[in-house]
Amino acid sequence: MTSFDASNSYPTVISFNSKDRVNGTNSSFLSQPVDLGVNKYDSVCLMTASIPKSYYNMPTNYNSFTLTEKGVSTPINITVGSYNKLNLAIVLSQLLTAGSTTLGNNWTYVVSNPNVQSGPDTFKFTFTVSGNGGFQPTFTFGQNSPFRQLGFEQATSYTFVANTLVSVNAINLAYILRMFIVSDICDQATDGILAEILSVGSFPPQSVIFFQEFNIELNTRVFNSTNSNSWNFSVVDSFGQLVDFVGVPWAFTLVFYKRTDTHELHKQELMITNEQRLFQIEQAQRKLIDNVKKNSTTTTEKEEDTKDTTSKETTPPTSSTGTEEQTEDMKPIFPVLANYVLPEFIEPSLII
Numbered sequence: 001m002t003s004f005d006a007s008n009s010y011p012t013v014i015s016f017n018s019k020d021r022v023n024g025t026n027s028s029f030l031s032q033p034v035d036l037g038v039n040k041y042d043s044v045c046l047m048t049a050s051i052p053k054s055y056y057n058m059p060t061n062y063n064s065f066t067l068t069e070k071g072v073s074t075p076i077n078i079t080v081g082s083y084n085k086l087n088l089a090i091v092l093s094q095l096l097t098a099g100s101t102t103l104g105n106n107w108t109y110v111v112s113n114p115n116v117q118s119g120p121d122t123f124k125f126t127f128t129v130s131g132n133g134g135f136q137p138t139f140t141f142g143q144n145s146p147f148r149q150l151g152f153e154q155a156t157s158y159t160f161v162a163n164t165l166v167s168v169n170a171i172n173l174a175y176i177l178r179m180f181i182v183s184d185i186c187d188q189a190t191d192g193i194l195a196e197i198l199s200v201g202s203f204p205p206q207s208v209i210f211f212q213e214f215n216i217e218l219n220t221r222v223f224n225s226t227n228s229n230s231w232n233f234s235v236v237d238s239f240g241q242l243v244d245f246v247g248v249p250w251a252f253t254l255v256f257y258k259r260t261d262t263h264e265l266h267k268q269e270l271m272i273t274n275e276q277r278l279f280q281i282e283q284a285q286r287k288l289i290d291n292v293k294k295n296s297t298t299t300t301e302k303e304e305d306t307k308d309t310t311s312k313e314t315t316p317p318t319s320s321t322g323t324e325e326q327t328e329d330m331k332p333i334f335p336v337l338a339n340y341v342l343p344e345f346i347e348p349s350l351i352i
Contacts, residue, residue: 011257012036013047016233019249026249027242028234036229041256044185044223046195049211049252051235052245053203056082057175058146059244065147066140067099069107069132074099078146082205085113085171088149089125096127100137107132123170124151129163136160144241148172154239174201176237179209181252185231186221191240194221194233216255223256 014034021029063078076095083091089111096109108130114121129137140157141147147154151167158165179197186194195213203209213219235243235250 010039011255012039012041013253013255015251015253017249017251018233018245022230024232026245026247028232030232031230033228033230036256039256039258041223041225041258043220043257043259044194045213045216045220045255045257046181046211047213047216047253047255049181049195049197049209049250051179051197051209051211051250052248053200053205053207053209054246054248055176055243056080056246057149057173058083058088059175062144062241063146065142065145065150067096067103068138068140069100069103069105070135072103073140074102083149083173085123085125085173088173089113092125092127092150105132107137124167125171126167127160127165129160132163136163139165149175176243177201178238179243180236180238181233182236183231183233185224185233185254187224187226188222195219211252220259 016031018026018029020032022032023030058078058081060080063080064075066073067076076092076099078088078091078095092111093109096111097107100107100109110128110130112126112128114124114126127139136159138157138159139152141150141152141154143155145154147156149172151169151171152158153168158168178200180191181194181197182192183194184192186192195211197209197211200209233252235245237243
């Protein structure tokens, strides 16, 4: 059973590429106009997508947090790019120490990773400060900050304790673990999500994330037919932040189709079949009950007929016509009736 109705509008597959945009960027763009003809489509689904993993784990606008010493603050701006935990620790140490110099305090910071030779790797950074004279610095991570990469929470401040601060969460240099393609091409979809791309973190940097939809029926979206033939497409992460592909375009394929109502008809047919089966069972039950009642009535009538016949055989008729004759005929010959008197007792002269 197919999921589309090809009686009036056969499915149409169209490819899109961010480089062929009307305006916008590779991360968020307005597509070229598409001619869908006179087809009455009501469904759209992402078939395939090829997304470059060219984005940085320390991207623009999400690479800065605040250092505060003695109540005075300065931004710490990490150079945009991709890092591993070793070179990021070195860069952070240099930037924090330089920031303290900017504030006129000249404190020294060291960022280190767990020593795996003497213990387990906790995937957390340890920040230490020296030359601070007992004053404790504070880190503040805003809404747009590298809180994920450094193992902290969004919109939160953290103050050193005893010259030390440890990441509260594991550092995340994979940065993006899943993506969402959002668009105004789909209607009645949560946050305009056209599709979700999982397992993003399993692809190495500078590779291509390939996506293919295997369950079109389940992941189809309602097509927004009220819109024009040009739509906006954006790629965001799980925090709703645009993914910057650093100038590399990405491509995808959509299928437009008219959803079939065959599954509804099939459902209705099953319901009707079930109703018929239940009706047949009910008829059989009624027939069985009627047969039991009929057999019970017949047995009762036979018993009554038997009783009447027995009564007729043992009880003499009460009608006046021929009653005496029938009674005499029915009288037994033996024994002699007790009231029978010999004639000699009545007329002694008859005795010889």
